Amino acid sequence: MEKQTEETVVDLMQLMLDEEWVREAVRIEEEAGCDIGAGFELGANLGEFLQNPSGFADFFELRSVIISEFIKLLASWNLGAGMEAAVDCGRQLLLQRLLAPSPEVQERLLAMYSQELAAQPRISENERSELRFLLRSILTESDWEAIATAAASAIREQVMIRQQVVV
Structure with a gap:
């Protein structure tokens, strides 16, 4: 199960650097009228993310x-x-x-x-x-x-x- 966590981190970081994806995510959140989140939460797991910069x-x-x-x-x-x-x-x-x-x-x-x-x-x-x-x-x-x-x-x-x- 830990392997999936590392893969999720990599995907999330890639998404956050993709300007087009960020715009689309903002649009979807605005339509939904709330914050939408899934997967690896950097707030709670920031330490874990910082320990795996090589995956990125x-x-x-x-x-x-x-x-x-x-x-x-x-x-x-x-x-x-x-x-x-x-x-x-x-x-x-x-x-x-x-x-x-x-x-x-x-x-x-x-x-x-x-x-x-x-x-x-x-x-x-x-x-x-x-x-x-x-x-x-x-x-x-x-x-x-x-x-x-x-x-x-x-x-x-x-x-x-x-x-x-x-x-």
Whole structure:
């Protein structure tokens, strides 16, 4: 059960640094007319939080590795003019999904990070395969559809701009 407490701390701290999430939380509280809280309460557990600053840093590093691998995956698909839009859309969706991944995904990410990614500056092919599998687990089918739509829209925009320039 203690492991869940550490995971909750990491998620809460990430949320508190996400300006968009904070705005949404304030909006929801204003609609509800009261303070809404869940999970790790820093007031009562501040000492416990201060004893685990590495969990906070580990989450940022893990998130960075996941996003980097996501970008490499999209680059391998040769999306051309749609690449930047696909990355932007996918990054937003990934960050959103990583705020509350399923327990299974959390467990795999934490195990992967603590065992392999933390000890090595480079990612092996096995780790890359595992990360890509997790990416496909983290993002939903509708997320992938949104990424594809963003890429297609960017390509369409490029075609429309270029056809006007052609003489």
